[in-house]
Amino acid sequence: MKSGTLYLIPSPLIEDLTTSIDPALIEIIHSLRVFVVEKSKTARQYIKSTIPPYTQQEITVVELNKHGVTEELDEVFKRLKKSESVGLISEAGCPGVADPGADIVAHAHNLGIPVRPLIGPSSILLALMASGMNGQKFCFHGYLPQDRTALAKELQRLEMESIKFKQTQIWIETPYRNNQMKEVCLASLKQNTRFCIAADLTATDEKIFSGRVGDWTKDKMGELHKIPAVFLLQA
Amino acid sequence: MKSGTLYLIPSPLIEDLTTSIDPALIEIIHSLRVFVVEKSKTARQYIKSTIPPYTQQEITVVELNKHGVTEELDEVFKRLKKSESVGLISEAGCPGVADPGADIVAHAHNLGIPVRPLIGPSSILLALMASGMNGQKFCFHGYLPQDRTALAKELQRLEMESIKFKQTQIWIETPYRNNQMKEVCLASLKQNTRFCIAADLTATDEKIFSGRVGDWTKDKMGELHKIPAVFLLQA
Numbered sequence A, B: 001m002k003s004g005t006l007y008l009i010p011s012p013l014i015e016d017l018t019t020s021i022d023p024a025l026i027e028i029i030h031s032l033r034v035f036v037v038e039k040s041k042t043a044r045q046y047i048k049s050t051i052p053p054y055t056q057q058e059i060t061v062v063e064l065n066k067h068g069v070t071e072e073l074d075e076v077f078k079r080l081k082k083s084e085s086v087g088l089i090s091e092a093g094c095p096g097v098a099d100p101g102a103d104i105v106a107h108a109h110n111l112g113i114p115v116r117p118l119i120g121p122s123s124i125l126l127a128l129m130a131s132g133m134n135g136q137k138f139c140f141h142g143y144l145p146q147d148r149t150a151l152a153k154e155l156q157r158l159e160m161e162s163i164k165f166k167q168t169q170i171w172i173e174t175p176y177r178n179n180q181m182k183e184v185c186l187a188s189l190k191q192n193t194r195f196c197i198a199a200d201l202t203a204t205d206e207k208i209f210s211g212r213v214g215d216w217t218k219d220k221m222g223e224l225h226k227i228p229a230v231f232l233l234q235a
Helices: A023-031 A040-049 A071-081 A102-110 A123-131 A148-165 A175-188 B023-031 B040-049 B071-081 B102-110 B123-131 B148-165 B175-188
Strands: A006-009 A034-037 A060-063 A086-089 A115-117 A138-143 A168-172 A194-199 A207-212 A229-234 B006-009 B034-037 B060-063 B086-089 B115-117 B138-143 B168-172 B194-199 B207-212 B229-234
Touching: A006 A023, A006 A102, A034 A040, A034 A071, A040 A060, A040 A086, A060 A071, A071 A086, A071 A102, A102 A115, A102 B123, A102 B207, A115 B123, A123 A168, A123 A194, A123 A207, A123 A229, A123 B102, A123 B115, A123 B123, A138 A148, A148 A168, A148 A175, A148 A229, A175 A194, A175 A229, A207 B102, B006 B023, B006 B102, B034 B040, B034 B071, B040 B060, B040 B086, B060 B071, B071 B086, B071 B102, B102 B115, B123 B168, B123 B194, B123 B207, B123 B229, B148 B168, B148 B175, B148 B229, B175 B194, B175 B229
Parallel strands: A006 A086, A006 A115, A034 A060, A034 A086, A138 A168, B006 B086, B006 B115, B034 B060, B034 B086, B138 B168
Antiparallel strands: A138 B138, A168 A229, A194 A207, A194 A229, B168 B229, B194 B207, B194 B229
């Protein structure tokens, strides 16, 4: 028997679900009845916003688990093996990229289940495009240290790596610490290093500023508290 | 006067332009009359495939230049400053990501022109999602050395970096050297290292294989000659 396909389904970066979604993506969402998701509530809202041909009661939605493949997930993989296709959805963006889901994809590969990634928003990729920095070589580091001294030290290491490998360095921060991150960056990076913050990407009030540290002023970008943001540097 | 916006417009990864494109993206393409592009011919074909409300004679299409901002591009920036918006399009994917365009974006930032990145396909991002490897930390290296000995050495360095920083390592190859790249990878990477090739992404005959080097056989994935592919490892 031919197994089903594990579709990797990106979701909107912003809460406004009236945002445009690729019709090809909607068609696939509508063809599926089983979903593995990061959060059941928001995934169901997202699916509902596409006006599916099924009711919420007619679909199976299983939450991802930090502890790997649970009994419930094992059941999903059995259905995949029995030729039923499944959608993997994470919160705001692409499953498995700065988001959970990679374990499920790896497990599918181990079982020989075909995996198909679908086109959609990634704040990291959009930020890189928008930064004007080197997109031929780049590195995403996830979260940097919280402690100010350790953070300043790590930023200086990233600056050196950026020079050595001509790499753009990319990272994120928990949104309620964004202002502090900006402050430590402007205080510890070299004046000539290019620094970019891309906030609230794809939203109508998206804010992007990219320039040398020396050209930044403290009020540039304004308030970043609790606004999802991506940080980039190129030295 | 409020300046126009520089829109960063992704283009399909495959030649088949009947592929679905996000309606929001089409709407923006149709609102523009000036484009800066990697290759005039394919960009015009792409624009035409969206059934625009203008003829090809009614739009200005300026090619990107390796030597920076030419007189023709300077003219485009003057129009941007005079409130006209412009679209930046590269070949197959996102402008500025493993593709030209970053210089133009950086120049726009220097002039205070707003930049807006749009959602679309990136083979690097799709490959990372599909690999099942760590998407919390990853590094894209562009092209690795061509020489077999230098390549094997560099692959071993990437393996070590992958362990040290828990990073997924991503790179590309000129399509006519794909088979040789696969061969050198399978011969020089550790048996336990995870290795993925994602080829012909978004095409109907997309091929993705991800597994430990020890689980690969030479015939896995079949012929890769001249097929666009992304390579990934996690050690």
